[in-house]
Amino acid sequence: MQYDPIKRTLGKLFNQTPALRKVFYRLLDLLLLRSWHVRQELKRLELPAKSAILDAGSGFGQYTYRMSRLFPKSQILAVDVKEEQIADCNQFFTQIQQSDRVRFAEADLTKFEQREAFNLILSIDVMEHIEEDVQVFKNFHQSLKPGGVVLISTPSDQGGSDAHEHDHDHEEGGVHGFVDEHVRDGYNIQEIEDKLKSAGFAKVEARYSYGTPGKISWRLSMKYPIQLLGVSKLFFILIPFYYILAFPIAAILNYCDVKGSHTTGTGLIVKAFK
Template identity: 80%
Template sequence: MQYDPIKRSLGRVFNQTPALRKLFYRLLDLLLLRAWHVGEELKKLNLPETAHILDAGSGFGQYTYRMSRMFPKASILAVDVKEDQIADCNRFFGQIKRAGRVRFEEADLTRFVQPGKFSLIISIDVMEHIEEDVQVFRNFHQSLTEEGVLLISTPSDQGGSDVHDHDHEEGVHGFIDEHVRDGYNIREIEEKLKLAGFSRVEARYSYGKPGRLSWRLSMKYPIQLLGASKLFFVLLPFYYLIVFPLAALLNYRDVKSRHTTGTGLIVKAFK
């Protein structure tokens, strides 16, 4: 059973109206630990009021939507390789009257450069899919303003690229099969970013012990059950009513703790 088909199925359910889509984004922000970590880092930023932001690998548009709320006067360009998702996101942001300052475009990050344009670039669970990562880092560096910041969330090498769950049990396949590397070594990604021209890099582990337990409770187990039977969708609200308070506490502990190891990395790089 894989993660992406279930995510697409849920996306179709919540994509029927703008209100449902907003609810979907809110649920993702509450349940996904990486969204907690990214949100914590975004709150620390001191961006120009009318900053230009790049969401590099925007997917369903979850983080673009969040940043459009956090930075209400910023201009946001969101790029992805999936044409259908680009069209879908542009339609949604048009429906909620944010198309004037938020737009989605199809782009290949190995070739995408807009010199000196962006105060912030975020790349959330994207780099593990791209073989030519140093070239992408160079493009990011070139596309940032002099005071610009790059924020990355990606799996670490402390367990592989199984969406932060790394139980290699016999017969259990990863939720995502598209990763080109089994996570980054923390020193490796720091060195690659400096090779690309960044002057300072700060990297820390995420998904420590609290985060790994939370991910199993809030994501792995319900997704496995949905994969086994769509009937579980009816029971999902009752499951989360029981599980979410514990998962939220574990997420909070993961975000506020410094981990000596973890299956995820949060990386900030400064031009």
């Protein structure tokens, strides 16, 4: 399925005013199961009130915006490979008067390092696109302050590439070590734990997401409506009515996926501590 044309259309629609963009972020928070898992993990973190945060692979800026509200006294640097997205996000945060503590910049994660600068590094559906993942993990470790944590969401090797290809935030790649296609089908839990430990992390916690409830929810909330939109843009008219019926079911399934423990799943949530 080709998702990029639909994402570009939605991006243009909701980017006309700051208020519409906030609505777009809220819709992503509600619809994407990945957002439910990341939101839960962020709320559980015990960060200093005035933390320094790196959003490593910020895309549309959805999670940067979430963290700016969740950690209102923190300084946030968000980096990505897309120059136009960086400019767009900087403009939005200027419009909402948050540019004094939230900044976007273009960066290559295989080379980016700011020694002991951050309390938290967030990396959402990025690592599956980067061949030199161990080098990125080393850069993360060097960039974290002692006691800092990196939070990663990425597909697992249990079919994760198919389940996640719809909702990564990047539209294109091919530069700065990032390629739009996945360079791996997904991580095995032991594999990503070993790679993070080899990069210097003392403690790593990994768990499956997108278990059975999540996979059903993904089909209801994302796969089927996007397939319809791919057939004809006329389905934009019907989508609100579809979600009136489908979203309550998807929300219950998302809640079950977030609160449950899964022996397998198509996604991984990983925390690594320095």
